[in-house]
Amino acid sequence: MDLHLTDARPTPEEREAVASVLGPPESAWEGADRSRIGLEGHVARGGLRRAEERRTLLLPALLALQDRVGWISEGALNHVCERLGVPPAEAYGVASFYALLATEPRPARVAHVCDDLACRVAGAEALCRDLEGRLGPPGTPAADGGATWFRSPCLGRCDRAPAVFFQQAGPEPHAWSLAPTTAEQVAGVLAGEPWDRLAPPQAPLPQAELPGGREAFRLLRRVGVVDPGSIDDYRAHGGYEALRAALELGPEAVIREVKDARVLGRGGAAFPMGVKWEAVARQPVRPKYVVCNADESEPGTFKDRVLMEEDPFAVVEALTIAGYATGAERGYVYVRGEYPLAFRRLGRAVQEARARGFLGRDILGRGFSFEIELRRGAGAYICGEETALFNSIEGRRGEPRNKPPFPVTHGLFGRPTAINNVETLVNVLEILRVGAEAYAATGTPGSTGTRLFCLSGCVERPGLYEVEMGVALRELLDLAGGVRGGRPLRAVLLGGAAGTFLGPDELDLRLSFEDARAAGASLGSGVVMAFDDTVDLRDVVLRIAAFFRDESCGQCVPCRVGTVRQEEALARLARGRPIGSRERELALLADVWRVMKDASICGLGQLAPLAVESAISKLGVFDGEGA
Numbered sequence: 001m002d003l004h005l006t007d008a009r010p011t012p013e014e015r016e017a018v019a020s021v022l023g024p025p026e027s028a029w030e031g032a033d034r035s036r037i038g039l040e041g042h043v044a045r046g047g048l049r050r051a052e053e054r055r056t057l058l059l060p061a062l063l064a065l066q067d068r069v070g071w072i073s074e075g076a077l078n079h080v081c082e083r084l085g086v087p088p089a090e091a092y093g094v095a096s097f098y099a100l101l102a103t104e105p106r107p108a109r110v111a112h113v114c115d116d117l118a119c120r121v122a123g124a125e126a127l128c129r130d131l132e133g134r135l136g137p138p139g140t141p142a143a144d145g146g147a148t149w150f151r152s153p154c155l156g157r158c159d160r161a162p163a164v165f166f167q168q169a170g171p172e173p174h175a176w177s178l179a180p181t182t183a184e185q186v187a188g189v190l191a192g193e194p195w196d197r198l199a200p201p202q203a204p205l206p207q208a209e210l211p212g213g214r215e216a217f218r219l220l221r222r223v224g225v226v227d228p229g230s231i232d233d234y235r236a237h238g239g240y241e242a243l244r245a246a247l248e249l250g251p252e253a254v255i256r257e258v259k260d261a262r263v264l265g266r267g268g269a270a271f272p273m274g275v276k277w278e279a280v281a282r283q284p285v286r287p288k289y290v291v292c293n294a295d296e297s298e299p300g301t302f303k304d305r306v307l308m309e310e311d312p313f314a315v316v317e318a319l320t321i322a323g324y325a326t327g328a329e330r331g332y333v334y335v336r337g338e339y340p341l342a343f344r345r346l347g348r349a350v351q352e353a354r355a356r357g358f359l360g361r362d363i364l365g366r367g368f369s370f371e372i373e374l375r376r377g378a379g380a381y382i383c384g385e386e387t388a389l390f391n392s393i394e395g396r397r398g399e400p401r402n403k404p405p406f407p408v409t410h411g412l413f414g415r416p417t418a419i420n421n422v423e424t425l426v427n428v429l430e431i432l433r434v435g436a437e438a439y440a441a442t443g444t445p446g447s448t449g450t451r452l453f454c455l456s457g458c459v460e461r462p463g464l465y466e467v468e469m470g471v472a473l474r475e476l477l478d479l480a481g482g483v484r485g486g487r488p489l490r491a492v493l494l495g496g497a498a499g500t501f502l503g504p505d506e507l508d509l510r511l512s513f514e515d516a517r518a519a520g521a522s523l524g525s526g527v528v529m530a531f532d533d534t535v536d537l538r539d540v541v542l543r544i545a546a547f548f549r550d551e552s553c554g555q556c557v558p559c560r561v562g563t564v565r566q567e568e569a570l571a572r573l574a575r576g577r578p579i580g581s582r583e584r585e586l587a588l589l590a591d592v593w594r595v596m597k598d599a600s601i602c603g604l605g606q607l608a609p610l611a612v613e614s615a616i617s618k619l620g621v622f623d624g625e626g627a
């Protein structure tokens, strides 16, 4: 196939970066230097099938270039295309899809400063203005051209807002996060100050400090207790007992336990985990896959990060059990690109598990073979949507697919796939520890087990909390110390940017899937963000609208255009300059929302109006003066 490459060639550094993922080129067909290969260079290997298989390495290769050079040049892109047999237009389409990849020259050191919801409440706007004063607008080269900064959506560190994520490209690339942070610190790191002096102590689990707090933990029981780098410590705290129990029970019995436990997915859609696993187990097709969705990018969410950073072996063990139960031979964990610590710790856990016979061939001598591969995202909220995530792993743009067909029959690489959220998966360890009956006795009949809630915004003790399903929102807020400084509560955002606002009169809502549904809300990804009377909710709502406009993949018109129209209408309302009248503007918005909800391909477009709509209808956010 003629790939139609341009004349631009890679530098030695770029070749090296690509080779670090793909290995050295085998032939001139793959971009090897023709002068350095013999006859072998004239032999085309593999053919189309191999090229398709290799395409899954496209994103890892682009990330390697980004890490090494700080951006992806035309010559580098040509080289990747040659090596993988991917047309440059398609590779460019992928490279330009992700926020953490640059297709124009970018300095080696970059700060991504969160200006999303919880960070705004913690002064992110002032921090960004301060940075503008010191360094110029986002994207301006600073520190003699060696550094720059950008605004970022939520970085999953909302409990310690405001947050920043740094990337340092080079032969020894590095990425790290800092929260809370200040403009001085960001500017200092960009100017070359050593970053490690600024690394904050581990975020505490505020609930663990409360009387009886730790006893409430099921999913968090090892967090803050176990050494996340040691498989021995993990085993000393009950690790790998669930896998042993699963291997004793056999796959069908494991699925029966999971079904009897009635655990619903924690990633947002609340689908029964056991039903999903059973559907995949029944597929006669091979290979099959299990995928752990660790892309956690919903603004306000940081629960999966805490599990992955502090108890990584639990994620590895739970995914191994999923593989065993469904008959999958391979698992993938797709980790959000902004979670470098989680990625590193999971990587180590996979290696250790393999070295100790908990992964690989014939696990624990029971004839079960299973491997786990980690994949790193590159900054795209939409890649948390399950089919977009599959496309991303396959080396395509992270655009959602139409459903049906569903992943249980046509998932990753078109094969049967069980995909679950990190928190959902970790529940299987608890189910196998206490048994389905005891597990199902916790929570409510419709929402069994415990739930992780991410508390942030104007609460006294922001952080991750684990409570039984069905606890009242008021109790959860009390657990977090109530509203900061005893101020009046103005609103709670439940479920994230794709969730809904609740007013202070709705604090008796029980936090279960069924109660939330009945109240026209959803638990979403477990976000509970509180706003007191000092917060300008118009600003919050405008940020939500900007988030969805930015993150829409643009594939379907109702979402691509609807998210823009929504933001424009809200901006006019906020300025007090509606088209016609406020009523007309709201009627226009209602029309746009109807089309988005009815006709968008995926949940992003369908859910993008919800928080805005609830803020207007319940909280009267755009009522009153000037609007």
Ligand SMILES: Cc1cc2nc3c(=O)[nH]c(=O)nc-3n(C[C@H](O)[C@H](O)[C@H](O)COP(=O)(O)O)c2cc1C
Pocket: 264, 265, 266, 267, 268, 269, 270, 271, 293, 294, 295, 296, 297, 298, 381, 382, 383, 384, 385, 386, 387, 419, 420, 421, 422, 424, 425, 602, 603, 604
């Ligand atoms: C726009 C969008 C973003 C999503 N992001 C995530 C995510 O970051 N993590 C996640 O687990 N699920 C996310 N989901 C839900 C997944 O599509 C899928 O339902 C989930 O991974 C299934 O796992 P569960 O059954 O364990 O919840 C998202 C869905 C949509 C529509």
Ligand code: SF4
Pocket: 382, 399, 400, 551, 552, 553, 554, 555, 556, 557, 559, 560, 600, 601, 602, 603, 604, 605, 606
């Ligand atoms: S709804 Fe939005 S995010 Fe989803 S496919 Fe359509 S354009 Fe993409």
Ligand code: FES
Pocket: 114, 115, 116, 117, 118, 119, 120, 153, 154, 155, 156, 157, 158, 161, 162, 163, 299, 300, 301
């Ligand atoms: S880290 Fe800034 S809002 Fe989540």
